[in-house]
Amino acid sequence: MLDILAITSPIFLIIALGYVAVRQNIIAQDVARGMGAFVMNFALPALLVKTLSGRPIADIIHGEFLIAYGGGSLIILTIGIAYTRFIARKSFANATLQGLGMSFSNSGFIGYPIALQVLGPPAAIALTLCVMIETLVMMPLVLVLGDSANNNGQGRLQVFGKALKNLCKTPIIIAIFAGLCLSLTGIELPAPALKAIDMLAMSSGPVALFVIGAGLVGLKIRGMRVDMARIVTGKLILHPLIVFSLVWLMPPMEPVLQIAAVSFACSPMLSIYAVFGQRYGHEGLCAASLMIATSLSFITISTALWLLDTTQVFGPMP
Numbered sequence: 001m002l003d004i005l006a007i008t009s010p011i012f013l014i015i016a017l018g019y020v021a022v023r024q025n026i027i028a029q030d031v032a033r034g035m036g037a038f039v040m041n042f043a044l045p046a047l048l049v050k051t052l053s054g055r056p057i058a059d060i061i062h063g064e065f066l067i068a069y070g071g072g073s074l075i076i077l078t079i080g081i082a083y084t085r086f087i088a089r090k091s092f093a094n095a096t097l098q099g100l101g102m103s104f105s106n107s108g109f110i111g112y113p114i115a116l117q118v119l120g121p122p123a124a125i126a127l128t129l130c131v132m133i134e135t136l137v138m139m140p141l142v143l144v145l146g147d148s149a150n151n152n153g154q155g156r157l158q159v160f161g162k163a164l165k166n167l168c169k170t171p172i173i174i175a176i177f178a179g180l181c182l183s184l185t186g187i188e189l190p191a192p193a194l195k196a197i198d199m200l201a202m203s204s205g206p207v208a209l210f211v212i213g214a215g216l217v218g219l220k221i222r223g224m225r226v227d228m229a230r231i232v233t234g235k236l237i238l239h240p241l242i243v244f245s246l247v248w249l250m251p252p253m254e255p256v257l258q259i260a261a262v263s264f265a266c267s268p269m270l271s272i273y274a275v276f277g278q279r280y281g282h283e284g285l286c287a288a289s290l291m292i293a294t295s296l297s298f299i300t301i302s303t304a305l306w307l308l309d310t311t312q313v314f315g316p317m318p
Contacts, residue, residue, distance in 0.1 A: 003309070004302050004305045004306045004309060005302055007114070007117045007118055007305070008114065008117075008298060008301055008302045008305065010117075011110075011113050011114055011117065011209055012298045014206055014209040014210055014213070015209050015210070015212050015213035015216075015294070016213055017210060017213060018032065018209065018210035018211060018212060018213025018214040018215075019213035019214065019216050019217055020213075021210075021213075021214065022213075022214040022217040023217050027214065029214060029215075029217060029218070032210070032211055032214030032215065033211075033214075033215075035207055035210065035211050035214075036208075036211040036214075036215070036271070038207065039108070039109070039203075039204055039207050039208045039211060040108070040171070040172065041171045042171070042200055043200050043201065043203050043204035043207060043208070044108050044171075044172055044175075044204050044208075045171040045172055045174065045175030046175070046196075046197045046198075046200035046201045046204070047112075047124060047127070047200075047201035047204045048124075048127070048128055048131070048172065048175040048176055048179055049175045049178055049179045049182070049197055050124075050179075050194075050197050050198060050201045051124035051125060051127070051128055051179065052128060052176065052178075052179025052180055052182065052183050053178075053179050053182035053183055053188075053189065054183075055125075055183060056183065057180065057183050057184055059125070060125060060128065060180070060183060061129075062125075062129060062253055062254075062257055064247075064250045064251055064253040064257075065126070065129050065253060065257050065260075065261055066129055066132070066133060067246070067250060068243060068246040068247045068250050068261055069129065069130060069133055069243055069246075069247075069261045069264065069265065070133040070137060071246050072239065072242040072243035072245075072246050072261075072265060073103045073104070073105075073133060073134070073137075073138055073239070073243070073265075074103070074137070074138075075242050076099075076102050076103045076234060076238055076239045076242055077099045077100070077102065077103035077104075077138070077141075077142075078099070079099075079102075079234070079238070080095070080098050080099030080100075080101070080102040080103060080230075080231075080234050081095045081096055081098070081099035081145070082095075083230075084098045084099065084227075084230070088226075088227075088230070090227075092145075093146055093280040093281070093282070094280075094282055094285075096142060096145045096146045096280070097146070097276060097277055097280055097282050097285070097286060098227065098230060098231050098234075099142075100138075100142045100146075100269070100273070100276060101231040101234070101235055101269045101273055101286065101289055101290075101293075102231055102234030102235045102238065102239060102269075103138065103234075103235075103239060104134060104138055104139075104142070104269055104270050104273075105130065105134070105235075105239070105264050105265060105266075105267040105268070105269065105270070106212070106267045106268055106269060106270050106271055107127055107130040107131060107134060107264055107267065107270075108127065108131070108172075108204070108208060109208035109209065109211065109212050109271050110208075110209070110212060110267040110268060110294075110297070111127070111130065111263065111264040111266075111267040112124070112126075112127045112204070112205065112208075112264075113205040113206070113208065113209055114263055114267070114301060114305075115127070115259075115260050115263050115264060116205060118259065118263060118305060118317060118318070119256045119259060119260055119263075119318055120318060122254070122256040122257065122260065123260060125257070125260075126256075126257060126260035126261065126264060127264075128176065128179075130264050131172060131176065132176065134270075135170070135172060135173055136173075142276075146276070146279070146280050211271070212271055212294060215271055216290075216291050216294060216295075224284070224285050224288060227285055227289075228285065228288055228289045228292055231269075231285075231289040231293070232289055232292050232293045232296065235268060235269050235293050236266065236268065236293060236296060236297060236300040237300065239265045239266075240262055240265040240266045240300075240304055242265075243261055243262055243265035244262050244265075247261050247262060247314075248313070255314045255315035256318060258314040259308055259314050259317070262304065262308065263301070263304070263305065263308075266297070266300055266301045266304045266305075267297065267301070268290065268293035268294045268296075268297045269289070269290060269293055271290070273286045273287075273289070273290045274286045274287040274290055305317075
């Protein structure tokens, strides 16, 4: 267990550092948001291009991983929406948000830095696959469900088309497309470009963790304890368990990818969860759930990695 804590503790110390820096006004929260924009628009895209461009396409696309992680995410999304709508009797927009919180991991800001410490370079392949699922499947689906439930006067197909159009403009999707093209064609970028991409990629992990901590400043818990408990439990416990079950049932894949799928699922929800909440009128619930899940994830991630290491169900840790 001490070996696992040696991996996870520095990650959450950087998150705590980001929180303290903004809390003590060492860095303004607007500056921290700018750092987050840097990670999303430059550092993570650079990491994806670096990962994809230097590998054959067969080493990048792993169907078993996509099915296990994507299937697990869709299952918990469905469970979360169905339970919240029909048993908890919440609005469909509220149910969609709760399902989103249970199923959409913070792959780039928390999942990848942790997987990188545990697994090394293969974590970048897992990040790419997770991003494919989350941005090409989960994000459009949630936007369609949420916007349709919010009665914005648009049909589902219109909302879906608009969501895909906007996603195609995002740097992360452009980076995945560019990296896959380089992988398929075998084209090599000039050395100066590769060096710049490598420098940007190396900054993605620590800056992302710092931004997570900074974003927790000012979030408050106001009532809604039952809803928060449902979202946090679904994200930190049910999502990893479902993904683990599917990974275990799938035909064998590389052990590092099996561990990566579970570790990414253990991450708390995406850092812009509160932005989605604001879009559908539930910002307080989403912000409070994000704060609780991020805080508790130190315990759940460390425990999950310890169990995987102790049982060696997918083989020994690298």
